[in-house]
Amino acid sequence: MCLAVPGRVLTREERDGTTMAEVDFGGVRKDVCCQYIPDVETGDYVIVHVGFAIQRLDEESATATLDSFERLGILEEEFGDGFALAARQAGVPQVGPPRQTAQHGEKPQGTAQPETTS
Amino acid sequence: MKYLDEFSNPELARKLLDRIHEATTRPWAIMEVCGGQTHSIIRHGIDQLLPEQIEMIHGPGCPVCVTPLEIIDKALEIAARPGVIFCSFGDMLRVPGSSADLFRIKSAGGDVRVVYSPLDALKLARENPDRQVVFFGIGFETTAPANAMTVYQARRLGIENFSLLVSHVLVPPAIAAIMEAPTCRVQAFLAAGHVCSVMGTGEYPPLAEKYAVPIVVTGFEPLDILEGVRRTVMQLESGRHQVENAYPRAVLADGNPAAKAMLSNVFEVTDRTWRGIGMIPASGWRLSDAYREFDAEARFDVASIRTAESAVCRSGEVLQGLIKPNECAAFGRECTPRNPLGATMVSSEGACAAYYLYRRLDLVAAPRG
Amino acid sequence: MVNLLPGPIEAEGWVCPAPLRDSPTIVMGHGGGGALTAELVAHLFLPSFGPAAADAGLGDSAVVSVGGARLAFSTDSYVVKPMFFPGGSIGDLAVNGTVNDLSMAGARPLVLSTGFILSEGTRLADLARVAEAMGRAAQAAGVRLVTGDTKVVDAGSGDGVFVNTSGIGLIGDGVDIRPERARPGDVVIVSGDIGVHGVAVLSCREGLEFGTEVRSDTAPLGGLVAEMLATGADVHVLRDPTRGGVAASLNEIATAAGVGVEITERALPIPQAVRDACGLLGLDPLYVANEGKLLAFVAPDDADRVLAAMRGHEHGRDATVIGTCVDAHPGMLVARTGLGGTRVIDLPLGEQLPRIC
Numbered sequence: 001m002c003l004a005v006p007g008r009v010l011t012r013e014e015r016d017g018t019t020m021a022e023v024d025f026g027g028v029r030k031d032v033c034c035q036y037i038p039d040v041e042t043g044d045y046v047i048v049h050v051g052f053a054i055q056r057l058d059e060e061s062a063t064a065t066l067d068s069f070e071r072l073g074i075l076e077e078e079f080g081d082g083f084a085l086a087a088r089q090a091g092v093p094q095v096g097p098p099r100q101t102a103q104h105g106e107k108p109q110g111t112a113q114p115e116t117t118s
Numbered sequence: 119m120k121y122l123d124e125f126s127n128p129e130l131a132r133k134l135l136d137r138i139h140e141a142t143t144r145p146w147a148i149m150e151v152c153g154g155q156t157h158s159i160i161r162h163g164i165d166q167l168l169p170e171q172i173e174m175i176h177g178p179g180c181p182v183c184v185t186p187l188e189i190i191d192k193a194l195e196i197a198a199r200p201g202v203i204f205c206s207f208g209d210m211l212r213v214p215g216s217s218a219d220l221f222r223i224k225s226a227g228g229d230v231r232v233v234y235s236p237l238d239a240l241k242l243a244r245e246n247p248d249r250q251v252v253f254f255g256i257g258f259e260t261t262a263p264a265n266a267m268t269v270y271q272a273r274r275l276g277i278e279n280f281s282l283l284v285s286h287v288l289v290p291p292a293i294a295a296i297m298e299a300p301t302c303r304v305q306a307f308l309a310a311g312h313v314c315s316v317m318g319t320g321e322y323p324p325l326a327e328k329y330a331v332p333i334v335v336t337g338f339e340p341l342d343i344l345e346g347v348r349r350t351v352m353q354l355e356s357g358r359h360q361v362e363n364a365y366p367r368a369v370l371a372d373g374n375p376a377a378k379a380m381l382s383n384v385f386e387v388t389d390r391t392w393r394g395i396g397m398i399p400a401s402g403w404r405l406s407d408a409y410r411e412f413d414a415e416a417r418f419d420v421a422s423i424r425t426a427e428s429a430v431c432r433s434g435e436v437l438q439g440l441i442k443p444n445e446c447a448a449f450g451r452e453c454t455p456r457n458p459l460g461a462t463m464v465s466s467e468g469a470c471a472a473y474y475l476y477r478r479l480d481l482v483a484a485p486r487g
Numbered sequence: 488m489v490n491l492l493p494g495p496i497e498a499e500g501w502v503c504p505a506p507l508r509d510s511p512t513i514v515m516g517h518g519g520g521g522a523l524t525a526e527l528v529a530h531l532f533l534p535s536f537g538p539a540a541a542d543a544g545l546g547d548s549a550v551v552s553v554g555g556a557r558l559a560f561s562t563d564s565y566v567v568k569p570m571f572f573p574g575g576s577i578g579d580l581a582v583n584g585t586v587n588d589l590s591m592a593g594a595r596p597l598v599l600s601t602g603f604i605l606s607e608g609t610r611l612a613d614l615a616r617v618a619e620a621m622g623r624a625a626q627a628a629g630v631r632l633v634t635g636d637t638k639v640v641d642a643g644s645g646d647g648v649f650v651n652t653s654g655i656g657l658i659g660d661g662v663d664i665r666p667e668r669a670r671p672g673d674v675v676i677v678s679g680d681i682g683v684h685g686v687a688v689l690s691c692r693e694g695l696e697f698g699t700e701v702r703s704d705t706a707p708l709g710g711l712v713a714e715m716l717a718t719g720a721d722v723h724v725l726r727d728p729t730r731g732g733v734a735a736s737l738n739e740i741a742t743a744a745g746v747g748v749e750i751t752e753r754a755l756p757i758p759q760a761v762r763d764a765c766g767l768l769g770l771d772p773l774y775v776a777n778e779g780k781l782l783a784f785v786a787p788d789d790a791d792r793v794l795a796a797m798r799g800h801e802h803g804r805d806a807t808v809i810g811t812c813v814d815a816h817p818g819m820l821v822a823r824t825g826l827g828g829t830r831v832i833d834l835p836l837g838e839q840l841p842r843i844c
Contacts, residue, residue: 002154002179002260002312002338003769003843006121006368016275018267022698026119028763029698033237036263036377045121047315047368048767050207050843051235052264055315055374061367062121069130069341072137119763131826153844161771163828180844208769208840225514232840234695234768261843340826456522456836465844475831 004049006057009034009042023048121367125339126162134344135167141351145171147303148350149296149439151289152258152310153180153465154338160472162340168347175303175439176472178292179310181256181285182209182465183437184392187425189256189285190215196252196283196418197228203246205239206254208232212464216426236268236282243272243280252414255282260312262286262403263377266384269405269412283414284404287390289313290321291401295392297329301440306354308336308346311365316381318373322361330359337365384409393427393461394434433460436469443473450474518566518730522834525739548592550658550665559594561585562653570613570647573687574702577650578620580778583707584729585654586628590712591725591781593664594656596628601635602651607642617648628707630654662716666743668723673812674790675748676783678711678797679805680704681733682761685775690764695841697767701760706779711802718796720789726782731835734773734820736782737810738834742818750810750832751823769842773822774835784812 007023012034014020021040023032025048034040034053046053150156156176159165165174178184194215197204204220211220211232224230229249233239236253243251255265265282272280289310296302309322314335322333332353336346346364353360363369383406390402405413414420431453432446443449443462453459455471462468516523533540548561565581582599589596601621605614625632687703689695708727715722724744728736733755741748757772765772779802785793790808797803820832 002152002258002310004260004312004315005119005766008120016271018271025767026763027700027760028767030767033264033267035267036374036380038376047312049260049312050264051237052267054260054263054312054377055368055370057121058367059121062124065345065367066124066127066130066341069127069133069345072130072133119766122766123762126825128826157844161824161830162826163824163830164826166828167826182844207843209842209844211840212836221514221516222512225512231693232695234841238695257843455833475833 004047006045007048009044125341131340138348139169142169142171146305146354147173148306149175149177149304150308151177151179158338176469178437180465183461183468185256185285186391186393187427191423191425192420193254194218194223195420197223197230201249203229203249203251205231205233213461236265240268243277251280253282255284258313259317266380269409281412281414281417286403288401291398293325295398296438306332306350309333311337314369316374316377319371326359326361332359333361335363335365335369394437428459431460433462436462443470522836548588557658559589559592559656561588564651566649569691572691575705576620578617579624579705581650581652582621582624583705585652586707587727589654589656590709593662594658596630596656596709598631598633599652599654603637604649605639609647664725666724666740669740669744669746669784669812671812671814672787673784674787675810677809678781678803680756680758681777682772682775684778686761686764704779706802708781711800714796714800715793718792720793721786724784728777730776732774734832737820745817747813747816748820749813752825754809756807770839774839
């Protein structure tokens with residue numbers, strides 16, 4: 001139901017009374033119907049599903065979301081678990097579930113920090 | 119792809135996973151509604167990386183899985199008729215009807231074509247004025263605007279040899295139906311991000327309230343899924359049940375007004391039978407009276423078809439998260455991806471097909487991590 | 488490859504262990520190079536052809552001993568649509584495909600036959616282009632086109648040009664390259680970018696067209712294989728991952744040798760343009776066809792040598808290690824995902840289809 005990908009509008013034209021655009025998906029280009037984004041402009045990013053732009057992609061919001069992920073755990077890294085820090089510094093590879101600082105059901109020691117919901 | 123690849127960043131995924139692990143203190147059952155989300159979870163191995171206490175229940179948000187058997191059989195009948203070019207998304211070609219699938223019809227001489235967009239089908243109709251071109255219009259609210267616009271264009275451009283076999287289904291009624299089931303175990307939902315790109319988030323607060331479940335609008339890339347799960351767990355752990363938008367770059371509260379206007383023009387709400395689940399009132403869309411002439415069911419006068427679902431298939435219970443695929447007696451025996459009895463074993467994100475792969479790995483005890 | 492039945496079976500009723508799907512007719516999936524094709528071979532062809540058919544091996548080529556020499560013999564038919572695509576044509580595929588099948592047995596390709604089935608109404612200009620491409624490809628591959636045949640069918644029966652090429656190659660002394668030789672510990676190497684050919688062809692297929700710079704990677708690999716073997720390294724398996732992509736080939740090798748294969752997704756050389764096209768259509772690059780690429784299973788001590796030799800050749804510049812052969816999960820291909828999870832990568836059932844979900 002939901003395979004939709006973001007692409008950048010290269011050109012826009014009216015064809016048979018419909019707003020069509022050539023959209024660039026990082027090198028792959030496809031004609032897309034933009035009738036549902038009437039004020040679409042070249043350079044805009046749109047989300048495309050089965051040949052139709054269904055919504056604009058808000059670039060600032062995308063960047064803000066990624067930044068919020070970067071900021072997650074900043075406090076954790078300052079006050080976090082000593083063993084895990086040592087392991088990382090020793091270059092012990094960590095794959096699979098991340099370092100467990102407590103058994104399930106206990107709050108991790110020394111990592112209580114306010115949750116920043118964005 | 120820009121604004122896509124960044125949302126697979128492994129370091130950021132690790133941070134999100136750490137937060138989820140820290141926050142989870144109790145078992146939780148979360149349903150991801152959309153088949154695309156299920157696909158992403160499996161494809162990236164996300165459910166192996168989440169805390170063991172979190173159970174992701176794969177929801178019925180997969181049009182392949184829930185398109186009613188009757189409609190599949192009608193599609194097969196229409197596709198087999200001479201003079202018809204039957205166009206479909208690739209997803210539907212292997213879905214079993216009562217006794218065949220579109221691949222089988224193709225091999226028997228039916229002109230069945232895979233297209234990327236319904237507009238490709240319209241183009242075929244223009245290029246083949248002596249043939250009847252039918253497009254299989256399945257999908258959730260995400261896909262409906264594309265189908266609506268195509269029919270609207272057909273009318274405007276006077277393309278009379280085009281018709282739509284419609285089987286649209288709606289998410290909010292499905293959520294309600296799932297929560298109404300007495301054996302329901304779902305405690306929270308990841309709502310389908312691209313459905314909400316079209317429809318907005320307004321239909322969800324009443325559901326969150328009525329059933330006391332968090333509903334977090336979630337995207338599809340690994341970081342999006344993890345963020346959706348993180349916010350859901352935060353709510354569950356603190357006893358909240360609100361609607362949150364964890365996919366703000368693609369979802370606005372009001373959705374896409376132009377698309378919604380077209381949808382209410384071209385479609386009208388109808389009762390819809392969800393394969394394996396049963397009839398959910400007011401859970402689907404069909405063409406409105408103004409566009410009835412483009413309805414393939416009417417145009418081809420496909421008589422009421424006798425459908426015969428496999429007697430042993432329990433995909434409905436799987437779709438509602440009531441049983442796990444391996445709890446079905448036919449799982450891995452009569453029913454495998456090569457010999458599917460129901461749609462959940464066909465679709466690449468169907469729960470049964472997904473389980474089939476995982477169970478095999480568990481059985482041979484592969485080293486993990 | 489697949490478990491052979493103890494004897495021929497009745498064509499009327501399929502029996503265990505893995506009965507064909509209940510279908511009285513051929514479907515497109517039977518040509519996909521995946522599980523359905525394997526079933527057709529195991530349950531329909533081999534039982535009729537007799538036990539000796541399987542003895543010659545189920546790799547890309549058959550190996551037959553003739554008067555003290557070991558010959559590789561291979562055949563392949565080409566039905567690609569469209570006939571002409573960015574980077575090549577059905578003619579290039581027809582020559583390079585069979586040349587490569589021979590090379591994958593470690594053989595030096597020598598001669599090819601060409602059989603054409605043409606629909607009435609095929610444009611001569613198109614056929615001429617195909618023939619020219621075949622001539623050029625043969626020259627580049629160092630093989631001779633020595634015999635052939637042409638048939639014409641009614642305009643409704645075919646769809647343009649179908650080509651079959653069969654080829655003979657000579658296997659040197661001591662060369663023993665076949666899927667069954669894969670062993671735990673082997674290093675799995677791919678000779679370059681994957682998913683290229685399939686994307687190039689899809690980009691001009693009706694109903695899916697999209698603009699892209701991607702051009703087919705069709706190429707003859709005899710020279711590359713010769714360089715690899717010249718190192719004296721212990722190469723166990725060679726396979727060109729055509730239909731069904733890397734996923735199909737690795738599954739087949741895992742099953743033939745009874746070993747597990749593990750690959751690391753982040754190590755897979757997938758060009759951005761292929762990723763983007765696959766992202767748009769919902770395809771997995773692991774299942775997308777390749778043409779001028781090979782997979783090699785090499786004894787671990789020799790891997791570096793082989794890699795160096797490959798990178799010195801024009802068709803192996805981007806050769807890279809993508810995984811290993813393991814004891815665990817025999818017959819199964821498992822991938823470590825970018826996030827550190829794992830997923831089983833199954834044999835594709837039939838053709839990969841674009842999806843909306």
